[in-house]
Amino acid sequence: xxxxxxxxxxxxxxxxxxxxxxxxxxxxRSASDSAVDPRxxxxxxxxxxxxxxxxxxxxxxxxxxRALLPASEDVAVGSGFRPCTSSAxxxxxxxxxxxxxxxxxxxxxxxSYDPGExxxxxxxxxxxxxxxxxxxxxxxxxxxxxxxxxxRRHGNWPIVVAQTSLHEAYPPGMQHPxxxxxxxxxxxxxxxxxxxxxxxxxxxHQRRMFAALPGSGPIEFVPxxxxxxxxxxxxxxxxxxxxxxxxxxxxxQALVTALTEAREDAGDPAARRARPIILGYATAAAAxxxxxxxxxxxxxxxxATLLHKIAQVYDVPWDRxxxxxxxxxxxxxxxxxYAGGYGIRxxxxxxxxxxxxxxxxxxxxxxxATTYALGRAACAFARRRKAGGIEPAEVRQxxxxxxxxxxxxxxxxxxxxxxxxxxx
Amino acid sequence: xxxxxxxxxxxxAFYIRSAMLLIALALPVFSLTVLGSIWLWQxxxxxxxxxxxxxxxxxxxxxxxxxxxxxMSSAEDRSPEExxxxxxxxxxxxxxxxxxxxxxxxxxxKALAESVATEQLTSRDAILELGTRTIETVARRIHPEARxxxxxxxxxxxxxxxxxxxxxxxxxxxxxxxxxxxxTVAQALSIxxxxxxxxxxxxxxxxxxIIRAIVxxxxxxxxxxREQTQRQMLENVRSAAAKRIANVYVREVGRAAIDLYSGRMxxxxxxxxxxxxxxxxxxxxxxxxxxxxxxxLFAGQTGAGKSSLVNALxxxxxxxxxxxxxxxxxxxxxxxxxxxxxxxxxxxxxxxLSDREITELADRxxxxxxxxxxxxxxxxxxxxxxxxxxxxxxxxxxxxNRRPPAIMFVxxxxxxLRPFKEWNPPYDLSDTENPKVASIREALAAVAEDLRTxxxxxxxVSLDLERPYNVDAVWGRILERMPxxxxxxxxxxxxxxxxxxxxxxxxxxQAVNAGRVLTSGKYANK
Numbered sequence: 001x002x003x004x005x006x007x008x009x010x011x012x013x014x015x016x017x018x019x020x021x022x023x024x025x026x027x028x029r030s031a032s033d034s035a036v037d038p039r040x041x042x043x044x045x046x047x048x049x050x051x052x053x054x055x056x057x058x059x060x061x062x063x064x065x066r067a068l069l070p071a072s073e074d075v076a077v078g079s080g081f082r083p084c085t086s087s088a089x090x091x092x093x094x095x096x097x098x099x100x101x102x103x104x105x106x107x108x109x110x111x112s113y114d115p116g117e118x119x120x121x122x123x124x125x126x127x128x129x130x131x132x133x134x135x136x137x138x139x140x141x142x143x144x145x146x147x148x149x150x151x152r153r154h155g156n157w158p159i160v161v162a163q164t165s166l167h168e169a170y171p172p173g174m175q176h177p178x179x180x181x182x183x184x185x186x187x188x189x190x191x192x193x194x195x196x197x198x199x200x201x202x203x204x205h206q207r208r209m210f211a212a213l214p215g216s217g218p219i220e221f222v223p224x225x226x227x228x229x230x231x232x233x234x235x236x237x238x239x240x241x242x243x244x245x246x247x248x249x250x251x252x253q254a255l256v257t258a259l260t261e262a263r264e265d266a267g268d269p270a271a272r273r274a275r276p277i278i279l280g281y282a283t284a285a286a287a288x289x290x291x292x293x294x295x296x297x298x299x300x301x302x303x304a305t306l307l308h309k310i311a312q313v314y315d316v317p318w319d320r321x322x323x324x325x326x327x328x329x330x331x332x333x334x335x336x337x338y339a340g341g342y343g344i345r346x347x348x349x350x351x352x353x354x355x356x357x358x359x360x361x362x363x364x365x366x367x368x369a370t371t372y373a374l375g376r377a378a379c380a381f382a383r384r385r386k387a388g389g390i391e392p393a394e395v396r397q398x399x400x401x402x403x404x405x406x407x408x409x410x411x412x413x414x415x416x417x418x419x420x421x422x423x424x
Numbered sequence: 425x426x427x428x429x430x431x432x433x434x435x436x437a438f439y440i441r442s443a444m445l446l447i448a449l450a451l452p453v454f455s456l457t458v459l460g461s462i463w464l465w466q467x468x469x470x471x472x473x474x475x476x477x478x479x480x481x482x483x484x485x486x487x488x489x490x491x492x493x494x495x496m497s498s499a500e501d502r503s504p505e506e507x508x509x510x511x512x513x514x515x516x517x518x519x520x521x522x523x524x525x526x527x528x529x530x531x532x533x534k535a536l537a538e539s540v541a542t543e544q545l546t547s548r549d550a551i552l553e554l555g556t557r558t559i560e561t562v563a564r565r566i567h568p569e570a571r572x573x574x575x576x577x578x579x580x581x582x583x584x585x586x587x588x589x590x591x592x593x594x595x596x597x598x599x600x601x602x603x604x605x606x607x608t609v610a611q612a613l614s615i616x617x618x619x620x621x622x623x624x625x626x627x628x629x630x631x632x633x634i635i636r637a638i639v640x641x642x643x644x645x646x647x648x649x650r651e652q653t654q655r656q657m658l659e660n661v662r663s664a665a666a667k668r669i670a671n672v673y674v675r676e677v678g679r680a681a682i683d684l685y686s687g688r689m690x691x692x693x694x695x696x697x698x699x700x701x702x703x704x705x706x707x708x709x710x711x712x713x714x715x716x717x718x719x720x721l722f723a724g725q726t727g728a729g730k731s732s733l734v735n736a737l738x739x740x741x742x743x744x745x746x747x748x749x750x751x752x753x754x755x756x757x758x759x760x761x762x763x764x765x766x767x768x769x770x771x772x773x774x775x776x777l778s779d780r781e782i783t784e785l786a787d788r789x790x791x792x793x794x795x796x797x798x799x800x801x802x803x804x805x806x807x808x809x810x811x812x813x814x815x816x817x818x819x820x821x822x823x824x825n826r827r828p829p830a831i832m833f834v835x836x837x838x839x840x841l842r843p844f845k846e847w848n849p850p851y852d853l854s855d856t857e858n859p860k861v862a863s864i865r866e867a868l869a870a871v872a873e874d875l876r877t878x879x880x881x882x883x884x885v886s887l888d889l890e891r892p893y894n895v896d897a898v899w900g901r902i903l904e905r906m907p908x909x910x911x912x913x914x915x916x917x918x919x920x921x922x923x924x925x926x927x928x929x930x931x932x933x934q935a936v937n938a939g940r941v942l943t944s945g946k947y948a949n950k
Contacts, residue, residue, distance in 0.1 A: 058804045137803060139726045139774060168802055168840045172847045172888075232845040 037096070037305055039297045044097035044284035047413075049255035050125045052103045052118070054143055055132030060164035063226040064132065065102050067237045069093055069262055069276075088118045093262065096309060097280030097302075100258045101125075108142050115146040119153065128160065128251040135163045135223060136202055140209060147213055155215030158250035162243065163206060166225040167233060169199035176238045182223040183242065220246045257412040271379055274313045278375030281306040282406065286368035286413075290361070299367050306371065307378050314382035326381050329392040330399060368413070369406035376402035461643070474646025481650045485657050526682050529565040533678030536561055540670040554670070555677050562681035582684070589680050591927060593673070679923055717758070718767040718914045720902065721789050721829075723816070724798035725808055726774025729836030731755070732887035733798055734769045736895045754788065759918070767914050775812045782812055786819035793910045794902060795820075795831045797875075801838045801867045801884070806874040813875055830905040832881065834898055835871055838864050839886040849886070849893045852939035868942060880942040883935075894940050900932030901941075 051068075053061045083089050088105045092098035103122060105113065129150065133140060150157065166176070174196070181193035185207065190200045203223055210219055224239035248256050262276050285302045297305075307326075311318035380398035384391050464470045522530065536558060633644070722730045734757050755771040770792065772785055789795045795816065799809060813831075820828040839847045841863040848860075855861045868879040883901055886893040899918075903911055915925045935941050 056803075056805045134803070137727060139805070139808075141776070165802070167844055168837070171890075172839070173845070227844070231843060 037297065040097050040281070040284045040302055040305060041092065041095070043287040043297060043302070044099070044280050045092060045101060047283050047287045047290075048092075048098040048101050048125070048280075049252065049258050050101045050103050050122050050127035051255070052105075052122045052127055052129050053132060054105050054108065054129060054146060055162075056108055056134075056137070056140075056143065059132040059134050059137070060162070060224075060226060061102075061104055061132050063164075064130065064162060064224075064243075065091060065093075067226045067240055067243075068259060069100075086117060087113060087115075088121070094276045094280050096277065097284045097306075099262055099276050099280040099283055100255070103127075105146070108146065113142055113146055115149050119150055123154075128247070128255055129157055131159055131161045133161065133163055133206055134165045134168070135199060135206070136165070136168050138202070138205060138209075140206070144209060144213075147210075151213050151215035151217070154217075156217045157215070158217045159210075159213075159219045160243075160246055160250060161206070161210065161219060161221045163203055163221060163223040164225060166199060166223055166238070167227065167231075169196050169202065171196065176225065176233055176235070180239055180242060182239065185221070218250050220250055222246050253412050257409060261409060268383070270314050270383070274310055274375070274379050277309055277313065278306065278372055278379075281309070281375065282368045282372040283413075285371035286364040289364040289367050299371065303371050303374055306375050310375060310378045310382055314379070314386055316382045316385050322385070325385075325390055326378065326395070329381055329390055329395040330377060331392060331396060365407070365410040368410055369403055372406035372409075373399045373402035376405075470643055471646075474643055478646055478650050478653075481653045485653050488657055489660065522682065523686070525566060526686055529562045529682050529685075530678065532561045532565055533558060533675060533682075536678070537671045537674035540667070540674060551673075554674065558674050558677045559681045562678055563685055566682070566685040588683075588923075589676055593676060683923060718906075718910045719770060719792040720768070720794045720796060721770045721772060721792040722796045722798055723772045723775060723785060723789070723812070725800070725803070725805075728774075728798045728800040728803070729834075729887050730771050730774075730798045732889075733796070733834060733836060733885070733895070733898070734771050736885075736887055736892040737769060737899060767918075775808055777808060777811055782815050785812065786816045789816045789829065789831075790819055790823055792829050794829050794906055796898070796902070797831055797833045799833070799835055799871055801835050801864075801871075802840045804870070806871065810874055810876075827907060832901055832905050833871070833875065833877060833883070835867060835882050835884045836887050838867065838884040839888060839893070841867060847886070849891075850938060850940055853884075853942050854939045865942070883941050894935065896931050897935035897940055899928065900930075900935055903929060904932045 051065075053064065055061055082091075088103055091102040091104065093100050093102070103118065105115070105118060129147075131143060131147065133143070147159065151159075167174075177194045181190055181195060182203075184190065185204065187200050187204065191197065203221070207221055210221075213219065222239060222243050224237075224243055225233065226237050226240070227233045229236050244259075247259065251259075258279075261279050264275065281302055284297070285299045288296055288299050288302065307323075308318055311322070316322070377395050377399035381390070381395045384394065461470075464473050540554065633648070722734055724730045734755075738757055738759070753773050757769040757771065759767040759769070770788065772788065773781070775785065776782070797809070797813065799806065817831070820831070839849075841860065843859055843863075846860050851858065851861050851864065853861055853865060864884050865879070868882050868884060871877075871882055872879040883894060883897050885895055885898060887895075903914065906914060915928055918925075918928055936943050
């Protein structure tokens, strides 16, 4: 039993040292420095959960993406979308190795929309349906038609309905009601909280439109208003806390975890930018063990690309000498000890029964954890390096902490579930 | 001790330096005048030059006179059409409801208006005196038997009169006097004060004329003739404007005075009530078949603001406005006025792309006199609008036996555009600094592109219940786009007083002049 664990660890360690030391990888990568490797992106994408946004043009879908991913603020989300199916576009976050993906149905309500193709695309991933409506827009026939189609096939899929642009119902000069009153839909208490009567009735009318949907999955309504800072509404992301709360309650665990991971704050700006990238590449590495994809990039390749990406984020030159320094700072023996002690105990808890699937899952978990830890260690290294020094102890500590963190995350991500039932 | 230490210099030196600089700049230019004159004199061409300059001035003067008089006469031609419409008898711009005696009074007023000596209208008292004289003329004509005809009215009637004349004059100033809507009274006064400076300049010029005559008598004669002609030209323009203002003033005062002494002012309040209560919902089948009503169709998507617009146009009618879609099909709002044919504002159900409903919409549009297409500025799902509109346009183009109804566009809820917190109407759409204006213009351009029209065809409005904005511009545009016959009928529905009709007719011009709608040159001139 211990032997097989050791075998697994040994394999992981071999990959790690390969990726750190292998000079070929360096040359191969440096050729396409800033370019995104589509194979790695696809690999990560095969495990990344999908948020399926269903709503008319300019109903506020992009601002929901922005609000859910604070790390994406400097990305123009609108233009980050690219065509995916014939009727939908997709936004991968981060784009080089998606940790989470947003599927946006284009032109809904303008052409006769057939959700079949998008449904097939989303079905194969862990996902959540988020319906986006402007609170005062009652012309939602196309959206409802698509939802009926989806729920006929998957009656148990949960739906979160975001009712946006609340301010359009406000009289001039009105601010958002504070505290957020929409935790209830009781008209009397909403009215006493200062919500305009038209808005209360409009929201209730939209709720009624969903009452006739087939299926038994939960349908949650969240009135929100995500505005721009210069619009003058406080807070800018009105109802975001409630939105998170509802997502946590009804969304699949993998999605909740991915969202939480992407949101976690990580100190300096570079680290904040690097964090989702590291998570995405770690996902891609995990996919190498569980998902059969043509032209798979093996774990060392993924990790080598990740190191490059981090060097870019920190604006540190990454050459053979730097590699050697980083490898030296990590120090082989120490990692083996960490992996052997703490890591194995965690792994034993994680995988109660060994079998073919469990073996694959364990390998995926290990790949995820080591890639994540390697990325975090590289961050620590690059930060020091930029300041001009090297602090091996700090790099090692970062690796150890990150490894423990990653193993905790792995439990929730449930990588083998990717192809199975997406409901949970 | 105004001297400053270091690099400071005495103030006097500064002035001297400035003066020298000025001389250095001006001398080369002005010397040309002198040198040119000498050259003309040496070459014996002074006479030829003087004759040519005089000839050009005479020519321009002639042209100016001719243009001015034709502009005056075209203004005269226009006024009957403006205030009456085609259905009115040869008594130009008179009210068809006036009795024979009132028509006589009107003739007196017009004679007075023509005979006003504008040179005398130089003071406030003179203007007031002219107004009093007008009123007196009317009073004597209408109440010849009364001992003191001037006081044959009640106080509310007098107040209503003041209100009406003010309203009419305001429209005239905004429409017809250059910068009439911008120039403040203070500015006008300061211009008046500057006259004395002009007098001084004139005296100085007189001295120059004498010197000129001594130095070169021949040139002086030519110059003198030219200047006299130019002066006459300016005088003509000035007196033409003064004459027009005086003319309008007398006519408006006279028109109001006729209404005042004939007792028509008394119905003002009652009239307001009937407009409001008369707007009722009625099905088409229930309508009287005596006269075909004027029909205006309002189309647009659910929630775009059709019902709110119709209600705002009806004014004060508060029932039936809802943020929820109106259940059922077409809703009719009828404007009824006793003895006048009615107008129907038809509120169509929200557009869908189902064949049956879109065919019905096109049929209704074809049976209307005007189609008003309403969109919400806050929504961009205009593909439905585009398709439905395409279908309706095709249907309207296929009408052979009469002029197809025009389609006009209204963009509702512009108050909800960015910046969200700002709403301080009115907005001048030519203002390039204001971010709200920028948003409105952007929205207009986007809608225009989606619907294959131009931005100046779309009227931006706000339909807030408490403070609707620019709805009068919609009325103005409706009246402007209506076929002539229907326009007269609609005007008769809108107001019982023919004298108020010019006010309605001016709504569009006012909106254009205030910049509340976008205009291409075509509409600004119309």
